[in-house]
Amino acid sequence: MSTSGTGRDRMLASIRAGISRQAERRHGEPAPGKPTPLIPARATAPGVDVVGLFKTQLANAKATLDEVASRDDVPAAVARYLANNNFEARVRLSPDARVSGLPWDKAPMLETSRGRSHGKDPTSVTPAVAAVAETGTMVLQSSEGTPTTLHFLPDQHVVVISKSQIVGTYEDALARVKRGPDGALPRTVNFVTGPSRSADIGKILLMGAHGPKKLHVIVVDGEL
Amino acid sequence: MNSQPGTAQPEPQGPIKAGANVALFVTCLVDLFRPSVGFAAVKLLEEAGCRVSVPDSQTCCGQPAYNSGDRKTAVDIARQTIAAFEGFDFVVAPSGSCGGMIKHHYPQLLGDDAQWGPRAEKLAARTYELTQFLAEQCGRTDFGAALAANCTYHDSCSSLREMKVKAAPRDLLKNVAGLTLTEMEETDACCGFGGTFCIKFPDVSNSMAARKVETIAATGADLLLAGDLGCLMNLAGKMKRDGSTVQVRHVAEVLAGMTDEPAIGEERTS
Amino acid sequence: MSLVPTSNAFKENATGALQDKPLQEALGIARHHSIQTRLNTVAKMPEFETLRDIGRDLKNHIIANLDTYLLQFEQSVTTRGGKVHWCPDGDSARAKVLEICRSVNAKTVTKGKTMIGEEIGINDFLFANGIEPVETDLGEYIIQLRGETPSHIIGPALHVTKEQVEETFREAHTDLDPARNLEDPASLMAEAREKLRAGFLKADVGITGANFLIADEGATTIVTNEGNGDLTQTLPRIHIVLASIEKVVPSLKDAMTLLRILARSATGQEQSVYTTFSSGPRRPTDLDGPEEFHVVLIDNGRSAYLGSDLEEMLRCIRCGACLDHCPVYHSVGGHAYGWVYSGPIGSLLTPMLVGVENAKPLPNASTLCGRCESVCPVRIPIPKLLRNWREREFARAITPQMERSGLWFWAFMAKRPLLYRLVTRIGARALFNLAGQQGRLRSAPLAAGWTKHRDLPASQGRTFHEQWKARKSQAGKGARS
Numbered sequence: 002m003s004t005s006g007t008g009r010d011r012m013l014a015s016i017r018a019g020i021s022r023q024a025e026r027r028h029g030e031p032a033p034g035k036p037t038p039l040i041p042a043r044a045t046a047p048g049v050d051v052v053g054l055f056k057t058q059l060a061n062a063k064a065t066l067d068e069v070a071s072r073d074d075v076p077a078a079v080a081r082y083l084a085n086n087n088f089e090a091r092v093r094l095s096p097d098a099r100v101s102g103l104p105w106d107k108a109p110m111l112e113t114s115r116g117r118s119h120g121k122d123p124t125s126v127t128p129a130v131a132a133v134a135e136t137g138t139m140v141l142q143s144s145e146g147t148p149t150t151l152h153f154l155p156d157q158h159v160v161v162i163s164k165s166q167i168v169g170t171y172e173d174a175l176a177r178v179k180r181g182p183d184g185a186l187p188r189t190v191n192f193v194t195g196p197s198r199s200a201d202i203g204k205i206l207l208m209g210a211h212g213p214k215k216l217h218v219i220v221v222d223g224e225l
Numbered sequence: 226m227n228s229q230p231g232t233a234q235p236e237p238q239g240p241i242k243a244g245a246n247v248a249l250f251v252t253c254l255v256d257l258f259r260p261s262v263g264f265a266a267v268k269l270l271e272e273a274g275c276r277v278s279v280p281d282s283q284t285c286c287g288q289p290a291y292n293s294g295d296r297k298t299a300v301d302i303a304r305q306t307i308a309a310f311e312g313f314d315f316v317v318a319p320s321g322s323c324g325g326m327i328k329h330h331y332p333q334l335l336g337d338d339a340q341w342g343p344r345a346e347k348l349a350a351r352t353y354e355l356t357q358f359l360a361e362q363c364g365r366t367d368f369g370a371a372l373a374a375n376c377t378y379h380d381s382c383s384s385l386r387e388m389k390v391k392a393a394p395r396d397l398l399k400n401v402a403g404l405t406l407t408e409m410e411e412t413d414a415c416c417g418f419g420g421t422f423c424i425k426f427p428d429v430s431n432s433m434a435a436r437k438v439e440t441i442a443a444t445g446a447d448l449l450l451a452g453d454l455g456c457l458m459n460l461a462g463k464m465k466r467d468g469s470t471v472q473v474r475h476v477a478e479v480l481a482g483m484t485d486e487p488a489i490g491e492e493r494t495s
Numbered sequence: 496m497s498l499v500p501t502s503n504a505f506k507e508n509a510t511g512a513l514q515d516k517p518l519q520e521a522l523g524i525a526r527h528h529s530i531q532t533r534l535n536t537v538a539k540m541p542e543f544e545t546l547r548d549i550g551r552d553l554k555n556h557i558i559a560n561l562d563t564y565l566l567q568f569e570q571s572v573t574t575r576g577g578k579v580h581w582c583p584d585g586d587s588a589r590a591k592v593l594e595i596c597r598s599v600n601a602k603t604v605t606k607g608k609t610m611i612g613e614e615i616g617i618n619d620f621l622f623a624n625g626i627e628p629v630e631t632d633l634g635e636y637i638i639q640l641r642g643e644t645p646s647h648i649i650g651p652a653l654h655v656t657k658e659q660v661e662e663t664f665r666e667a668h669t670d671l672d673p674a675r676n677l678e679d680p681a682s683l684m685a686e687a688r689e690k691l692r693a694g695f696l697k698a699d700v701g702i703t704g705a706n707f708l709i710a711d712e713g714a715t716t717i718v719t720n721e722g723n724g725d726l727t728q729t730l731p732r733i734h735i736v737l738a739s740i741e742k743v744v745p746s747l748k749d750a751m752t753l754l755r756i757l758a759r760s761a762t763g764q765e766q767s768v769y770t771t772f773s774s775g776p777r778r779p780t781d782l783d784g785p786e787e788f789h790v791v792l793i794d795n796g797r798s799a800y801l802g803s804d805l806e807e808m809l810r811c812i813r814c815g816a817c818l819d820h821c822p823v824y825h826s827v828g829g830h831a832y833g834w835v836y837s838g839p840i841g842s843l844l845t846p847m848l849v850g851v852e853n854a855k856p857l858p859n860a861s862t863l864c865g866r867c868e869s870v871c872p873v874r875i876p877i878p879k880l881l882r883n884w885r886e887r888e889f890a891r892a893i894t895p896q897m898e899r900s901g902l903w904f905w906a907f908m909a910k911r912p913l914l915y916r917l918v919t920r921i922g923a924r925a926l927f928n929l930a931g932q933q934g935r936l937r938s939a940p941l942a943a944g945w946t947k948h949r950d951l952p953a954s955q956g957r958t959f960h961e962q963w964k965a966r967k968s969q970a971g972k973g974a975r976s
Contacts, residue, residue: 009581012794016562016740019801023559026802032559035745036552038752041542061765096782117782120696136766148782153725171751181778185575186712188777188784189729192770197722199684200762201634201650203521203657204528207684210633211691212722212769251959253909257919258926258952260959279963282912290906292863294885294894298906305910333879382864411530415822419862421898424944426860428510431948432826433862462949465935490935490952 044134044169051134055167058137062195063208064216071223075161076108078219079126083111086215088157093122097146099225100128100161117148118155125151125213126159128225131174132167132218136194139218140174143189152191158213163221241315241363243274248310250318250327250352253285254454259489262454265481266319266355273363280309286326292420296334303331304341307348315362316352319477320453321384322420324354329387354384355477356452360393370482371402377446378476379437379460380412381453394452394476401479407444414440418459434463441471450476461489498616498644500849502833505856512827517656522828525653529819532763533870539765546756551874553749554810557741558801564710564743565792571713575775577788585615588793592617592702592735595789596626599732601699607717607724608632609704610648610813611737611793613835614848617702628702629694631723633687640667646829646837649761649815654828657683691723701727701785705738706812707753708790711746714774715790718757718767725771734773734785739793741809747772753812756872761814796848804883808843810873817867817877823860832857839867839877846884855893858884919958927956 006014023032044054059066069078083090091112094100105113118125127147130140139160143149152158168174171192178190197212208214247270255262263279270277287302306327310316318324328349335341353362360366378398384390398406417423417433437460441449449464449471451457461473472488487493501508512518537543557564569579582588596604604621606612606628618628618639630639634652638645640663645651652660661677664686677683703724707716715736717724728734744750758767777784800806818824818838829837834854836844842857851858863878871877888894908915930936930953938946945951 007581008583008587011583012581012740012792012798013562013566015583015794015798016565016801019798019803019806020559020562022802023806024802033552033555035556035749036549038748039542039545039549040751041540041546041755043540058765062768120692138766143777143781143784145778145780145782148784149725149729150783153722153729171754172748175747183574186714186772186774188773188775188781189725190714190772191725192766194764194766194768194770197720197768199633199721200528201632201637201652202660202680202683203655204524204650204653205657205680207681209688210684210721210723211631211688211695211726253919256959257923258954260955260957260962263959264962279960281960284912284915285905285909287909290902290909292882292885293898293902294882294887294889295902295906296886296889298902298910302906302909382862382866386865386869413866415862415864415866417822417862419864422859422862425898426506426509427944427947428506428513429823429826429860430862432513433822434949436822436825458952459949461952462935462945465950465952466937466948486955487934490950492934493932 040170040172041135049169051169052164052167055132055134055137058134059218060137062137064137064195064218067217067219069219069221072221072225073104073107075103075219075221076105076111079159080108080111082159082217083124089123091122092124092126092159093118093151093155095125095127095147095151097128097144100126103161118150120154122155124157124159125155126161127151129160129162129166131177132162133171133174134167134169135171138171138192138194139216140178141191141193142178142187144179144187149189149191152193153212155213156209157215157217159217159219161219161221161225163223163225165224167220241273241275245275246314247275247277248313248316249277249279250283250286250310250316250323251279252318252320252323252454254458255319258458259454259475261483261486262319262475262477265475265477265483266317268481268483269355269359269368269477270317272368273359273365275363278313282309286323288322288326288420291326291330291334300334303334303345307331307341307344311344311348314351315358316348317355317358318352319355319475321354321381321388321390322453322455324352325383325387328352354388354390354452356394356397357388357390360396366396367400368480368482370480372479372484373403374448375405375407375446376448376450376479377407377409377441377444378412379409379416379449379451379456381451381456382415384452385413390452394450397480398450398476404479407446409440409444411440416456416459418455420455423459431463434459438463438467438469442469447471449473450479452476457489465490498613498834500834500845500853502845502849502854502857505831505833505860508831508833509827509860512831517659518654518828521654521656522825525650525819526825529763533760533816533819536759536763536765540759543756543759546752547872547874549752550756550872551810553744553752554873557744558806558809561740561743561801564745565740567710568708568713568743571711572774572788572790573713575713577713577775577790580789580791582791583794585795588615588737588791588795589617589620591791592737593621593624595733595735596621596700599699601626603627603629603694603698604700604702605629605631605695605698605727605731606635607701607703607719607727608635608651609702609737610835611704611739612702613645614795615793617737629691629698631691631695631727632719633684633721636687636691637663644830644835647815647818648813648836648840654830695726695730698727698731700733700735701731702735702737703728705736705742706757707750708738708743709747709750709772710743712772712774714772716750716770716772718754718770720762720768722769725769728773729784732785733787733789736790737793738790739795740797757812757814760816760870760872800847805843805847805880807875808840808847808880810875811840812873814872816870816872820866820870822864822866823862843877843880843884851884851887852893855888858888916958916960920961923954923956923958926954
């Protein structure tokens with residue numbers, strides 16, 4: 002690479018020289034076009050039970066699932082989850098109305114607070130953008146009401162969604178991300194498939210590396 | 226000869242017409258170390274109804290040069306081979322690696338050559354590995370052979386990946402009376418031969434061969450078969466050094482009923 | 496400042512690796528695991544092979560339009576309030592990272608796993624400049640404690656057994672009770688989690704790599720199972736992304752193609768636990784996130800290979816499947832390759848990045864078996880490219896003299912059929928007689944490489960061509976029955 006000009010100039014010049022060489026090697030044939038993406042039929046084939054597939058894939062990803070009839074039932078479901086697993090009855094909630102606006106007074110045994118996490122919260126409760134049946138993946142995003150630290154710092158992460166948020170594919174989920182006024186993505190979009198894990202020690206699968214050790218999804222039959 | 230009475234075969238079933246002219250690519254290893262493999266191939270091809278010729282001027286397919294980066298020599302040898310073998314209906318080699326060299330690499334080597342490129346393509350289109358030619362092209366999988374043994378089959382890398390040979394040898398061996406086949410784990414793992422690799426990196430090659438020998442031993446087979454003599458010599462040499470009693474032969478020998486000859490690396494009986 | 500390659504000592508490295516018992520144990524465990532899990536997972540997606548074709552075509556398209564997509568990426572990042580820094584080489588990349596760290600008086604930096612970071616030796620450089628880099632990926636953390644380099648693209652500590660991890664943790668975590676029980680591997684994980692948590696929270700700067708750069712969104716993508724990359728890039732004031740130029744993809748939809756083949760190829764999972772797309776610093780109303788977002792685009796020798804016969808290696812998405820299936824890697828592990836990248840892709844990339852004269856054995860340390868190509872998600876023709884490197888070595892006379900002489904002799908004969916017949920006839924007789932009743936040789940002249948570990952089977956006394964000629968002339972003489 003030449004040493005004159007800015008790093009940017011030099012790199013672009015070198016890349017362009019390479020692209021010229023490519024054209025020569027192709028003997029005037031056009032450059033390869035962009036292929037059409039293919040979305041697997043697993044979650045899109047006619048007659049697929051998308052909700053059923055999501056539940057199966059979520060379990061395969063080693064997350065747990067609970068179903069409740071209405072949003073009013075969510076606080077009790079969270080309390081039940083924590084009690085059944087001997088987790089502390091304390092939760093940090095996303096400020097987003099879909100979670101903060103739930104009737105938490107119905108679960109008075111739970112100590113609740115709202116906001117981002119600073120690493121001292123055993124359990125977070127957050128909403129999601131969508132839940133993807135293809136691989137049991139939860140799609141989350143950052144926003145004023147959904148700070149990203151709640152998705153990663155607590156030991157337990159509880160996600161509350163309405164059944165209508167269960168979609169087939171990643172593409173379906175991406176279409177639901179709330180973008181900024183200029184169409185910009187938020188700071189963070191997360192695809193989360195089960196709890197944190199690593200097989201770096203002798204290929205032994207161990208759960209709970211740095212992200213949440215548990216992922217629990219509560220599906221509400223109505224709207225949030 | 227181990228043919229059984231009453232197994233006379235009908236006309237070839239495949240797309241090959243009886244009397245097709247087949248040129249045998251002997252391979253340098255078969256020529257130097259184990260001609261009986263070549264004769265077994267001839268016997269099988271003739272029994273399948275082919276007329277077999279052995280072009281006089283063949284020497285080597287050129288892989289040693291090609292795989293060492295000596296493209297010029299590889300091109301020279303490719304032209305020599307093409308000239309010797311065009312003019313026949315088919316080219317058959319008892320080897321996936323030499324077959325692959327002719328079928329896949331000659332067209333690539335000569336792709337830019339206006340004269341030799343098309344000739345390489347034409348030859349490639351009619352080049353086959355032996356078992357695939359017999360089973361798939363001639364449509365013959367039973368040659369009336371018999372051998373009481375428990376064998377296992379190693380898929381040599383070029384055979385598997387370049388010539389796409391997988392089912393053919395197994396379909397042929399199924400019809401050898403008295404022979405059972407037990408598949409080894411990781412049939413597709415390289416044996417460590419790799420042409421000059423085994424000499425340039427003997428310790429690594431040995432490690433790969435040792436793993437292969439372990440999987441062979443785990444099958445309990447008393448006979449190892451494959452379609453490439455390089456792999457077979459590598460594994461036979463390793464097993465003999467280890468003191469193993471597993472016999473090693475080229476699959477053509479068993480299919481042609483020519484197993485009186487000592488196995489590869491085995492003691493002479495006379 | 497980058498790691499000095501020892502790739503020219505591959506053969507010696509390999510011999511040492513073969514005698515390293517814990518390493519051999521670790522490699523055996525990894526081999527069994529990887530091959531089967533990938534097969535099981537791929538079987539669940541009928542479109543997998545088609546996705547590989549699309550992945551290959553997508554990457555080829557990107558490589559043919561690299562300047563366009565990088566410029567679009569820069570535009571998008573800048574619009575979202577981030578900064579792109581173009582760094583032609585390791586020196587400029589290191590200097591830029593240091594400059595950014597210094598701008599906030601950074602004392603500690605957390606790091607997600609980044610191979611380009613290893614390539615430019617960023618850890619040693621930061622350390623030498625008074626900044627402490629903390630590796631957060633569990634495998635990277637383990638090797639950081641051991642003072643080692645990664646031995647696998649995905650699992651940096653693949654060469655370390657569970658027992659060795661326990662040993663390392665006991666040595667390093669001296670503030671913990673020495674009598675604690677670490678038999679259960681889960682306890683090792685819990686200990687690492689606790690130790691690193693403090694590091695995440697106090698870091699001033701977080702450095703990650705990028706699996707993909709999304710051109711039309713100005714977003715970078717990281718893929719992890721641990722969540723360490725996310726904590727690295729969310730908690731500190733500054734998020735720096737290190738990325739090589741060929742990581743750019745046109746859009747999120749295109750990234751989905753690659754994501755559908757990446758985890759399946761890398762770990763045999765249908766999807767990694769955490770895939771994160773990040774663009775720009777935190778928004779004005781966000782409650783958390785970094786205040787600054789920097790993408791350091793690094794060339795380090797790649798663009799010179801655009802438009803060459805080795806260009807296809809730039810399709811690599813760093814999944815590690817080729818390593819997981821390579822019988823040579825299975826035998827010697829990653830450190831034998833002597834630098835950052837190992838296995839089949841390492842044998843292609845290392846000569847490009849450090850010069851082929853510093854990595855002479857690597858393109859030759861392969862039987863060209865092709866198993867790597869058969870599993871590469873973007874269908875890189877690895878054996879063909881290895882051969883292309885060998886051609887360059889041959890043309891530059893890097894190939895050892897002994898080998899060149901042997902080849903010349905062989906070629907001389909092979910091009911002269913009559914001479915070839917004569918020499919092989921002599922050879923066939925000699926080998927037959929030397930082997931005698933045994934039928935094989937324990938040693939033979941000029942064959943020390945072969946006979947070191949195996950016997951040489953005897954010939955059958957006459958060559959095929961001799962016998963065929965004799966048979967034909969016999970047939971000519973008498974009537975055939």
